Amino acid sequence: MITLAERLQKLPPYLFVDLRQKMAAAKERGVDVISLGIGDPDFPTPDPVVETLCNAIQNTSDPDRHRYGCDSPVPEFPEAVREFYQHRYGVSLSEEQIVTTLGSKDAIVKMALGILNPGDIGIAASPGYPTYNIGHVFASATTYYAPLLRENNFYVDFDSIPDDVKRLAKVLWINYPNNPTTAIADLDFFQRAVEFGRQNNILIAHDNAYSENTYDGYRSPSILQVDGADEVAVEFFSLSKAFNMTGWRLGFVVGNPTAVEAVKKVKDNIDNGSLRALQFSGAKALSIADEITPKLNVIYQKRRDMVVDALTQSGWILEKPKATMYVWAPVPERFNGSSRAFATALLEEAGVVVTPGLGYGQWSEGYFRISLTYPNEVIEEAISRISDFSSKTT
Numbered sequence: 001m002i003t004l005a006e007r008l009q010k011l012p013p014y015l016f017v018d019l020r021q022k023m024a025a026a027k028e029r030g031v032d033v034i035s036l037g038i039g040d041p042d043f044p045t046p047d048p049v050v051e052t053l054c055n056a057i058q059n060t061s062d063p064d065r066h067r068y069g070c071d072s073p074v075p076e077f078p079e080a081v082r083e084f085y086q087h088r089y090g091v092s093l094s095e096e097q098i099v100t101t102l103g104s105k106d107a108i109v110k111m112a113l114g115i116l117n118p119g120d121i122g123i124a125a126s127p128g129y130p131t132y133n134i135g136h137v138f139a140s141a142t143t144y145y146a147p148l149l150r151e152n153n154f155y156v157d158f159d160s161i162p163d164d165v166k167r168l169a170k171v172l173w174i175n176y177p178n179n180p181t182t183a184i185a186d187l188d189f190f191q192r193a194v195e196f197g198r199q200n201n202i203l204i205a206h207d208n209a210y211s212e213n214t215y216d217g218y219r220s221p222s223i224l225q226v227d228g229a230d231e232v233a234v235e236f237f238s239l240s241k242a243f244n245m246t247g248w249r250l251g252f253v254v255g256n257p258t259a260v261e262a263v264k265k266v267k268d269n270i271d272n273g274s275l276r277a278l279q280f281s282g283a284k285a286l287s288i289a290d291e292i293t294p295k296l297n298v299i300y301q302k303r304r305d306m307v308v309d310a311l312t313q314s315g316w317i318l319e320k321p322k323a324t325m326y327v328w329a330p331v332p333e334r335f336n337g338s339s340r341a342f343a344t345a346l347l348e349e350a351g352v353v354v355t356p357g358l359g360y361g362q363w364s365e366g367y368f369r370i371s372l373t374y375p376n377e378v379i380e381e382a383i384s385r386i387s388d389f390s391s392k393t394t
């Protein structure tokens with residue numbers, strides 16, 4: 001009999017599967033289902049980026065255009081990364097501090113494989129992106145979840161991490177602007193994170209997936225802005241959310257040279273790099289970030305206001321998030337803090353899909369996430385249904 005590896009059995013159930021099944025069942029019953037569940041930009045990739053891809057793939061004078069990206073890398077991409085980090089954050093990067101990736105999700109797991117031994121601990125901030133833990137499971141390491149609490153500004157409380165965890169831990173994953181809580185971090189917090197890494201020989205891995213999705217004039221910092229950060233910190237940047245390029249699978253990891261080397265070595269042995277045309281396109285996107293992101297952020301900011309204003313009118317007490325493509329809200333009282341019960345009832349009775357907090361770990365129970373990556377009219381309809389639904393008392 002053919003059986004699956006134990007590591008697959010150790011993976012947590014993928015929360016969206018349950019929701020997907022309930023969604024299909026509701027549709028079958030004739031419910032008109034609309035979703036605000038997934039964080040995947042609805043607007044297309046900007047034209048200049050698409051044009052760069054088309055031109056590069058059709059460029060017959062590039063004899064390497066079809067070749068393995070790792071053997072024929074495009075120097076324009078790391079160069080664009082360097083310029084972007086210099087211009088955006090005032091951070092200088094050298095060659096051994098940059099590696100091109102197939103998006104961050106892939107790179108997160110590869111870095112775990114490249115730095116963790118069986119029995120090591122990886123610390124994952126929680127609520128957080130599930131992939132940090134998945135990287136640990138694949139590397140036969142274990143996860144310690146460091147809670148992000150509202151009363152701590154959703155910052156990691158470094159003092160509360162037990163000594164035996166600190167001794168065995170090799171990496172700490174953080175993510176600001178944060179998915180799903182929408183929390184942001186200032187440089188002072190990053191400074192403390194770097195200090196913690198230095199004192200305990202723990203790599204601080206900052207997942208910077210939402211750095212460009214910011215509002216009200218807010219600009220989010222890079223952990224590499226902290227003096228000496230590259231001794232212990234590494235940053236994962238993705239073109240997915242910043243430039244509407246989720247399906248392209250392109251990102252990069254920058255900072256601590258050992259961590260970068262770990263990702264490079266795992267990649268060399270698994271993925272053989274990104275298509276050259278993709279790398280040219282990514283360089284283009286990074287070089288025109290100043291033109292692209294303000295326009296996108298105007299749209300998300302309007303949607304954010306629509307959602308938060310409507311929920312506020314229905315009695316929710318919410319602040320407007322300064323970043324990410326999400327709104328993070330508590331479930332109404334009558335659900336006694338069960339995000340799954342709320343999400344299920346909302347789907348079955350109102351035909352609206354939201355993401356239950358529980359999918360991001362026990363520390364996010366009691367909350368749900370709304371994604372702003374849907375057309376205005378879909379958001380409007382969904383929010384009006386949520387308001388009607390929440391005004392019911394049973």
Ligand SMILES: *Cc1c(COP(=O)(O)O)cnc(C)c1O
Pocket residue numbers: 039102103104105106129175179207209237238239240241246250251
């Ligand atoms: C979307 C997301 C990513 C992954 O993006 P890629 O498309 O794999 O680059 C990483 N971290 C967080 C927190 C995300 O929300």
